[in-house]
Amino acid sequence: MLHDLEDLSLDASLAVRAARERLDEEFAGAVGHETVDAILQASWNHIDAAARLKHHVPLLAERFARGQLWALARMAGHHDGVPAVLFLDTHDAGRAAMASGLLAKQAGSAVMTLSAGTDPDIDVPPAVLEVMHEADVSLEQAFPKPYTPEMLRVCDLVVTFGDGQRVPLPDGTPHEEWDLPDPRGMSTQDVRAVRDRLAALVTALLARLPAAAPSAH
Numbered sequence: 231m232l233h234d235l236e237d238l239s240l241d242a243s244l245a246v247r248a249a250r251e252r253l254d255e256e257f258a259g260a261v262g263h264e265t266v267d268a269i270l271q272a273s274w275n276h277i278d279a280a281a282r283l284k285h286h287v288p289l290l291a292e293r294f295a296r297g298q299l300w301a302l303a304r305m306a307g308h309h310d311g312v313p314a315v316l317f318l319d320t321h322d323a324g325r326a327a328m329a330s331g332l333l334a335k336q337a338g339s340a341v342m343t344l345s346a347g348t349d350p351d352i353d354v355p356p357a358v359l360e361v362m363h364e365a366d367v368s369l370e371q372a373f374p375k376p377y378t379p380e381m382l383r384v385c386d387l388v389v390t391f392g393d394g395q396r397v398p399l400p401d402g403t404p405h406e407e408w409d410l411p412d413p414r415g416m417s418t419q420d421v422r423a424v425r426d427r428l429a430a431l432v433t434a435l436l437a438r439l440p441a442a443a444p445s446a447h
Contacts, residue, residue, distance in 0.1 A: 245288035246274065253292070253299060260303035269302075270295045277373070290373050297344055301380035313439045314342040316381050319391035322347030322374035323354050324413040326391065328425055331367040332432045341439060344381060348396060350374035355414055357421045365425060387439070406435075 238246065253266045273295035278287050304314075315333060317326035322345050330345035337343070351374045362369050382388060382397070387404045390397065391412070399405055408431055413421040 242288065246270070246291075249288060249292040249295070253295060256296070257299050257303055260306060260308040261299050265302065266295075266299060269298050273298065276375075286371075286373075289371065293371075294373075294375055297375075298378060298380065300342070301378065301384045304384035305380060312340065312342050313386045314344065314384060315387045315389065315435070315439070316377070316385040317343070317345045317389045317391075318347070318377055318397060320347055320349050320412070321351040321414065322376075323351040324358055325408070325410055325424065325428065326389075327354055327369055327372050327374070328358060328362060328367075328413070329389065329408075329428050329432055331362055331369055331372070332365070332425075332429050333436065335365075335367050336432060337436055337439075341436070344385065345372075345375075346377035346381060347374050348377065350376055351414075357416065357418045358413055360418060361422045361425045364422070365429070387435075389435075 250266065250270055253270060254263055257266060270291065274287065274291040277291040277294060315330075317329040317333075319326040326345035326347065330343045333341060333343045353374065354369050354372055359369050377397070382403060383400050385403070387406065388397075388399060389406045389408055391408055391410060408428075410424055410427055413424045416424070
């Protein structure tokens, strides 16, 4: 638990305290303080173990914790009416991250979009970052992360990219399988083609989602 913070540097301790305060305030009435504390600790440990750039750990740990707390809040009945979509592939370093970024750009706050992997990589490949930047979608702060059972239970739609048969989706979970190649290791030109196909699929998906409409950009 993150009580004394004796094992962290001063800067890290201050960052964790600030993150905990933000998450406590954001999920007040939906998730208890002890749960926030435990999830933030687990998220910090997960991100810190994989991060190459340690100064990114506080931000990424808070983001990872926020997604898990959001799922728990929904499971407890705190639903804001916003449809949620989880993009799930093996590594969360290509198709899932790209699709999530594209949907977030098109839908804004009208849709909650998540990405995760069954076997997440360490980081997103440079070619993926480059072609997404061309589309005005920044994945610089994206990080591959594992899915959780809570994510599967609370999302209104799960989109998989080849991992659909390996993930135990809860009964009744709406699910789509998108057949696109993994862009990891591809040339920039080929990754660009995957991006464009994903953009078309995301546009069509957004039109099908209930209570969702593109935001102005």
